[in-house]
Amino acid sequence: MPAGQYRVKGTADERAQAREQLRAELLAAARAAAAEGGGFENVTMRAVADRVGYTAPIVYQSFANKRALLLGVVDVGFAELADRLDAARGAVDAEAGMLPAVAAAYWEFAAADPHLYRLMHNLPDVPFGTPDAPPSAIRCFEVLKDTVRTAAPGHPATAYDDDAAADLLWAHLHGLVSLTLEGRIKGGPARGRDLLTELTAAFASARATP
Amino acid sequence: MPAGQYRVKGTADERAQAREQLRAELLAAARAAAAEGGGFENVTMRAVADRVGYTAPIVYQSFANKRALLLGVVDVGFAELADRLDAARGAVDAEAGMLPAVAAAYWEFAAADPHLYRLMHNLPDVPFGTPDAPPSAIRCFEVLKDTVRTAAPGHPATAYDDDAAADLLWAHLHGLVSLTLEGRIKGGPARGRDLLTELTAAFASARATP
DNA sequence: CTCATTTTCTAACGATGTTAGACAACTCTG
DNA sequence: CAGAGTTGTCTAACATCGTTAGAAAATGAG
Incomplete structure (x- = not known):
């Protein structure tokens, strides 16, 4: 995937809302990764991002x-x-x-x-x-x-x-x-x-x- | 320190005993490292080895x-x-x-x-x-x-x-x-x-x- | 004294959290 | 509708971690 394929298009408001949804998806992805991987110690930033179809740095947009x-x-x-x-x-x-x-x-x-x-x-x-x-x-x-x-x-x-x-x-x-x-x-x-x-x-x- | 400065010299029995003591020292070092570093999650193989004056691979002689x-x-x-x-x-x-x-x-x-x-x-x-x-x-x-x-x-x-x-x-x-x-x-x-x-x-x- | 064994280290691998920087896709203004 | 500017996304890299392989040095045994 060549860098920069947008997932979400639309007005600024629509995208702010989409960021909130991404946040929720990341939380759910972390839970799912823990369930499959045997605990949150094994949860990886890359794996969480993967699970929502992104790469690792995406997570840092929603969480420090x-x-x-x-x-x-x-x-x-x-x-x-x-x-x-x-x-x-x-x-x-x-x-x-x-x-x-x-x-x-x-x-x-x-x-x-x-x-x-x-x-x-x-x-x-x-x-x-x-x-x-x-x-x-x-x-x-x-x-x-x-x-x-x-x-x-x-x-x-x-x-x-x-x-x-x-x-x-x-x-x-x-x-x-x-x-x-x-x-x-x-x-x-x-x-x-x-x-x-x-x-x-x-x-x-x-x-x-x- | 050039590779291979022996800590313990003596007969095979003396050295077997020394290995047991090293094992105990490593356990104590891990505890100390956890106390200073804020938990065992932050305990590092290198830090444990350092604390007893060795390098990391030494730990693997006593623990898998x-x-x-x-x-x-x-x-x-x-x-x-x-x-x-x-x-x-x-x-x-x-x-x-x-x-x-x-x-x-x-x-x-x-x-x-x-x-x-x-x-x-x-x-x-x-x-x-x-x-x-x-x-x-x-x-x-x-x-x-x-x-x-x-x-x-x-x-x-x-x-x-x-x-x-x-x-x-x-x-x-x-x-x-x-x-x-x-x-x-x-x-x-x-x-x-x-x-x-x-x-x-x-x-x-x-x-x-x- | 020589040799085989044991001890110890250095160097490296892949994986991890995290950051910087590049670039493309999009929206917005005129 | 064209350019500018913003924003989303990725690649590449860094330091650090657990772990392993292999080399080199020091030693005890014969």
Whole structure:
């Protein structure tokens, strides 16, 4: 292909819009490359560009560097997770069923795209406590907070501070999911999934010692 | 340095022993390089070799490739963790204090060398459920099992199978430690440490719902 | 003292992230 | 509708990385 075959023609507005679409395609391409190549460590700028029919330098028009690309994927991932958690919370009739439902949605998200889940939790230096944390991640945490508030209001950690129980729930979920994903749980994903049920039951019934 | 200045002279036995020591020095060098360079992803074969006064190809005499070197570091890490957990379990008088003590040792291990902790839990495809799991990692889990058996015998998950409660404890510890290490817990390590206390209290007092 | 072995290095390969610079294709202005 | 200017895209290159081959030097053994 001789340099300079335009993909997109039209007014300046149309092209700005096309650049946004290219950005989204690059994010999807990175995800697909990770799924096929066994993790985001093996994702290559050239491979990502190839997947959308371009050469490597194209990526640098939408992202400053590889880390920025991966940060974009992380953001997409948290948005997707927040949507699923929210949907699971909404599709529940009895309050008691809310905690297992949200936990199940969390589990299924990780199982559906383990590489994405790993990236979301292992990429270094993603801002989280700070104000410039990804809004999608904050949304995830809000769902967890609400879940704890309605489905496990008596958890002993609420005595520490308002968010403590939600933090612990997140830690419990992430710990079990993460260990299972890395093959650290004897019995594999099947038993890991059963342990998740035990986990939610124990969390919901935890009370301060009399 | 003109090629071929021997470091070690002496009989064949002396040199075999020296090769083992070089192996250990390389493992330590990798750890040091990770500590200074911000993670094992930035550890370079050349840097590791440099640190022990050699050039890169030397590493391949002790390790088949970079992954083998990192696996060696993981093994050393689990051995160290097992020692610390074991020591914490032993240095406790009342049975009730055992769970917090072991959890504290776990926490301090991760805090002392976060990069090592991350490597131990994030390096892909480390065998764990299988018979060729690192014995050091199995030792870690044995201590956790014993801790649960004596300090939280009534945990509801024990109804599922004998190891379930220990698996959950491991997941709880790892989840909180991991989220804190990655800056995912609002309030940072200080609050994370407090949440660990809440976690152990909740775990110890968990009982099946009547 | 000679020789075979062992240790260590230099040099190189392909792949990677990233940048600079060239050039062609397009839009816009007159 | 013609030229100018902008913008999209590529090729080529750089430094660095993991890794390997092969040469050269130093040593222990006979």
